[in-house]
Amino acid sequence: MIRVAAAVITDAHGRWLLVRKRGTTRFMQAGGKIDPGEDPAGALVRELGEELAVVVDRARLRDAGRRETAAANEPGHHLVAHVFVVDGITDAVPTAEIEEAVWVTPEDAARLPLAPLTADLLAEAAERTPGA
Numbered sequence: 001m002i003r004v005a006a007a008v009i010t011d012a013h014g015r016w017l018l019v020r021k022r023g024t025t026r027f028m029q030a031g032g033k034i035d036p037g038e039d040p041a042g043a044l045v046r047e048l049g050e051e052l053a054v055v056v057d058r059a060r061l062r063d064a065g066r067r068e069t070a071a072a073n074e075p076g077h078h079l080v081a082h083v084f085v086v087d088g089i090t091d092a093v094p095t096a097e098i099e100e101a102v103w104v105t106p107e108d109a110a111r112l113p114l115a116p117l118t119a120d121l122l123a124e125a126a127e128r129t130p131g132a
Contacts, residue, residue: 001080003082004032004033005034005083006028006031006082007031007083008085010085011084011103013104014106014117015105016105017030017092017102017103018118019127020100021099022098022099023099025113026118029117029121030048030101031044031048041058041061041084042075044061044082044086049096049129050096051097052089052093053095054089056089058120060088065087066082067083068080068081072115073115079116102125102129106126109122
C-alpha cells in the first residue's frame, strides 16, 4: 500500500494541471508520498514545492476526501490518496522528478494516458458537471 497526498489544481478556465514524472508515461495529479510522521496536508505542501516550485499555504487546501485505486507506476501496489483541491496556482514550473506539467481541459485529459486516480477524479468531476 502506498499513501499519497494529491492536488486537484484547476484554473479559471476549468483546465486541470497534470504532471508526468520522469521515466513514466501516465499523467496524474501533482503530489506524492506521505513521509512517516507527516500529515497529508503537510505532505502536499512539501510536494508542491518540490515538484512545481510553488509555495502553498495549507489554509488554501480544501479536503476532497480519500480515494483508493491501483498505483500508476508501481505494478501490483494499491494507492491510498488523500485528495485536496488547491486554488490559485498559475506559475507552476516542473522540477525534481517532474518531466512535464500540462494544463488540459477534461476533454483533452481523456485523450492522455492517465493514472487510475486521475481517471477516477475526472470521471467524478464529469458526473457533477451539468450536461457532461
